Amino acid sequence: MASNRSKVTITAIAREAGVSVPTVSRVLNGRSDVAPGTRERVEDLLRRRGYRRRSSHPLGPRLVDLVFNDLDSPWAVEIIRGVEDVMHAAGVGTVVSAVHREPAAARQWLQNLRDRASDGVILVSSDLDSSVRHELRRLNVPIVVADSVGGAPLDTPTFGATNWAGGLAATEHLLSLGHRRIGFVAGPRAMMCSRARSDGYRAGLEAAGIAMDDALVVDGDFYHRSGFDGGTALLELDDPPTAIFASSDTMAFGVYEAVRRSGRRVPDDVSVVGFDDLQEARWSSPPLTTVRQPLAEMGMLAARSVLRLASGEDVESPRVELATSLTVRESTAPPGRS
């Protein structure tokens, strides 16, 4: 398969479509000076024959785009670090952009990308609007997705983490310490990673024969404030939890503050577990027990894959989930220690 696909040339497409080679190039470059009917015929053939754009540079890829929704989270820098590491070694520049969930910003970025002749795109947790996705496909630039929110087309390579197993591990750790009332601050429901963590939490409780108590589950959005609000609500219950699992480290820091404000202490009065293992987890006081997802490694794998695609090679597996692992620090202890 791989060798057949990589042999598809512009010349062959032009011959089959009954147009000139420059016309196929114009279609590939998203130029407007091609009749709509011709464009459709050529695009259809490019897709059906599995044409894949090689790097436009004779010496191989030069530039790869790394696209975030926002650069406002500390995990962004961990992914940048992983991607940059691989790209730097390969002699490729990493162009970092934020599209702020705004179609106008995404279109501006797309315009830049075309002008720069980018060799590949790594989308991070991206929910690019469908017209932008369509335009990207039309440009035939290789795309991979890191930390997928779900919704990526099945043929786009995605790199994520075992979120369900991580949710389970966090819950099992708290159960093993003797906790029975374990609160949960969930991430946004629309994101697959956050649903998987919730399901892992639920599965851990069920396996221990503990009935889910909906009062112990509060909604969050991965940001600090929602962790503080959720933690506060949980601690104000008549029968508050003895431990709280937050679906992101940033929310776990919000829970810390809720615990402090209520006059309690972590872990003496309340155990806290996070999810991510940002550098900040080691810097919090007490250091945070958390589920590590290998963000830099995720970035490295995504980077290697987009370089393979840009060189006309295939990737081994379109969907990769890297293992999460529990890192036990000082924010968890048996209940009722105080």
Add this chain to the structure above:
Amino acid sequence: MASNRSKVTITAIAREAGVSVPTVSRVLNGRSDVAPGTRERVEDLLRRRGYRRRSSHPLGPRLVDLVFNDLDSPWAVEIIRGVEDVMHAAGVGTVVSAVHREPAAARQWLQNLRDRASDGVILVSSDLDSSVRHELRRLNVPIVVADSVGGAPLDTPTFGATNWAGGLAATEHLLSLGHRRIGFVAGPRAMMCSRARSDGYRAGLEAAGIAMDDALVVDGDFYHRSGFDGGTALLELDDPPTAIFASSDTMAFGVYEAVRRSGRRVPDDVSVVGFDDLQEARWSSPPLTTVRQPLAEMGMLAARSVLRLASGEDVESPRVELATSLTVRESTAPPGRS
């Protein structure tokens, strides 16, 4: 001045040097196929006549390089955010690199930069090795420095913060709360920004008529561990300080942990002030009182300046220091509250 300088052309330089235009181009592009004597004569003329490379792209700059030593600090993402914001709006790609203080990595980056025809370079806290600096100058790519560590040539525009005033403000805040024994965790002595913060601390004490006590000053390196070690040493003194000013937020979080380990509380037993105002300062428990340096704004200014230079314009002022300001949160209180 500006208009004269921007009129210097390759043709004029070639005529004056008595060589062909392609020879001048080869010198500008760092190619090796130019006789050493010719290269020197042309480089000398380019420098003396103030030749400045315009963007090699007819539509203006396309790519700017943003270069860090390491991508391991949360303030990196704040600077990236500011730079990306300006570049995105200008339709320019931001290539992010880390050179890890390794000459080989810096040379590899330089090679990529040349191949990509980068239109400008923003160095962050950079101590690039002198051969790399020399090569950059030879390429005539505009360079600006953000968060200078000192040592940048006088004609390189630099963007920093008023570190001395920030150190003073932190110390005055603690004095105004009634503290007299104020510990200090210093940053690396080799960095100008960190010397300025130390001098501000010293000036604040002197203005209040308090003699410097060398026992209250410990060395750090801006990283978390050194804040923990320094904080621990200060709290183990026979007459420990009632407040500690750390020269970076990350070190302040280390001090938090030292306070917690010693069985004390922030701010009841020990007040803590940081420096940076990372997002993490709002997320710490208690939220950290700290000196804000406008990192994103620093990145934005550096970005606008490098774009001006890349378009053949001058920048207004070669050295800009943005104002720091104290942000009071919950980690500081009068002494002896507990």
